[in-house]
Amino acid sequence: MTGSILLPVTRVLPLLLLCCSLGLQAAVERGDFLGAKETVYPAWFKQSFLDLEEDVAEAAAEGRRLLLFFHQDGCPYCNLLVERNLSQREIRRQLRERFDVVAVNMFGDREVTALDGSVLTEKRLAESLRVQFTPTLLFFNEQGEVVLRLNGYLPPTTFKLALDYAAGWREGAESYRAFLAAKRPAAANSELNRQPFFQSPPYLLNRREAKPLAIFFEQSQCPDCDRLHRELLRDEEIRTLLAGFDVVQLDMWSQTPLVTPQGRKLRARDWARELEIDYAPTFVLFDAGGREVIRSAALFKRFHTASILDYCLSGAYLRQPSFQRFLSARAEHIREQGRVVDIWR
Numbered sequence: 001m002t003g004s005i006l007l008p009v010t011r012v013l014p015l016l017l018l019c020c021s022l023g024l025q026a027a028v029e030r031g032d033f034l035g036a037k038e039t040v041y042p043a044w045f046k047q048s049f050l051d052l053e054e055d056v057a058e059a060a061a062e063g064r065r066l067l068l069f070f071h072q073d074g075c076p077y078c079n080l081l082v083e084r085n086l087s088q089r090e091i092r093r094q095l096r097e098r099f100d101v102v103a104v105n106m107f108g109d110r111e112v113t114a115l116d117g118s119v120l121t122e123k124r125l126a127e128s129l130r131v132q133f134t135p136t137l138l139f140f141n142e143q144g145e146v147v148l149r150l151n152g153y154l155p156p157t158t159f160k161l162a163l164d165y166a167a168g169w170r171e172g173a174e175s176y177r178a179f180l181a182a183k184r185p186a187a188a189n190s191e192l193n194r195q196p197f198f199q200s201p202p203y204l205l206n207r208r209e210a211k212p213l214a215i216f217f218e219q220s221q222c223p224d225c226d227r228l229h230r231e232l233l234r235d236e237e238i239r240t241l242l243a244g245f246d247v248v249q250l251d252m253w254s255q256t257p258l259v260t261p262q263g264r265k266l267r268a269r270d271w272a273r274e275l276e277i278d279y280a281p282t283f284v285l286f287d288a289g290g291r292e293v294i295r296s297a298a299l300f301k302r303f304h305t306a307s308i309l310d311y312c313l314s315g316a317y318l319r320q321p322s323f324q325r326f327l328s329a330r331a332e333h334i335r336e337q338g339r340v341v342d343i344w345r
Contacts, residue, residue, distance in 0.1 A: 031335040035303075035344030036074030039082050041103050045069070048102045050122075051113040053144060059100040060142040065166060067099040070126055070136040072106045072324065076344045077153040077300075078135045085156045091163065098167040099139075106134055106324065115144045132294065132323040139166040147171040152298025155224070158279065177278045181253070184219070192218050193229040197242055198249045203258035205248070206290065212312050213261060213286040214245040217252040217277045224299065225281045232305050241309040245285075252277050261290030285312040293317050303331075303343045 048055055052066070059066045071078040086092050095101060104112070108122030120128070129138065132151065139148040148166045165171070165179050205213060218225045232238055250256060256268040275284065282297040285308070293312045296305065307327050311317055320326045331341045
């Protein structure tokens with residue numbers, strides 16, 4: 001046949017086998033998924049029927065408060081909270097004596113009777129309460145109102161302060177922010193960690209190009225802030241993502257003047273209070289129009305931090321309101337490219 005090349009079967013067959021082998025190899029060689037950790041939750045957690053009004057009333061009758069612990073399968077931060085924080089004697093004692101702790105699966109299908117009487121699944125309850133991270137802890141008062149919310153993992157010392165605040169009925173006397181400020185150690189100096197990509201004042205946050213905005217609220221004498229700079233803000237992927245933002249660092253207790261994305265003149269301290277920034281470091285991401293998209297106010301590692309930035313920068317939040325579902329899809333996409341996803345690195 002003109003223009004055709006005929007190969008002997010003895011040559012064609014090995015080529016076909018090689019192609020099939022390479023195709024199968026490409027199909028199965030997905031990147032590994034590392035870092036997931038299964039957690040055994042303490043037997044002393046309340047075995048609830050998930051009627052929240054009933055749970056609030058039962059806790060109040062015993063002089064305790066209801067604490068909802070939102071978790072998900074494989075969550076290493078949930079594991080850290082249980083195995084590191086709850087293994088400490090004073091934290092465990094305080095939780096057992098002062099709270100009824102009810103575990104709720106962020107993606108679970110058990111039926112829950114919410115405080116307004118509606119019946120919905122665990123995952124719908126999580127959506128209605130805008131649970132974006134695990135662990136998320138909600139502390140309720142005797143009227144069924146949330147008096148404290150912890151989004152993500154906090155180290156034992158800070159976590160213990162949160163328990164002291166909620167167990168001591170402190171919300172009637174002072175804000176959680178003021179409570180933490182009173183416990184804050186005196187700073188030896190007022191220097192913050194600096195990065196070359198942080199913008200310099202004046203902070204006219206309403207006069208920007210069409211880029212999203214990342215605000216890092218920090219404070220001096222802050223070990224977790226030091227860790228943020230040492231481990232995360234030196235990471236190449238995170239720096240690449242941050243290049244797509246206007247990035248501003250603020251001392252959450254300072255009198256630094258600024259203009260908010262909405263055009264209001266405030267001091268950094270007052271803006272942090274309005275935004276309910278209680279914990280340092282916290283970073284808040286705004287879209288190009290000045291609308292808050294998501295914030296991180298807990299200890300996260302590289303993959304989760306990069307994913308939070310990507311969630312805003314890519315505009316994925318406009319299509320997928322659940323950050324955790326975006327996170328799962330992002331991990332799968334990376335693995336399909338043959339790259340390793342390590343959520344605990």
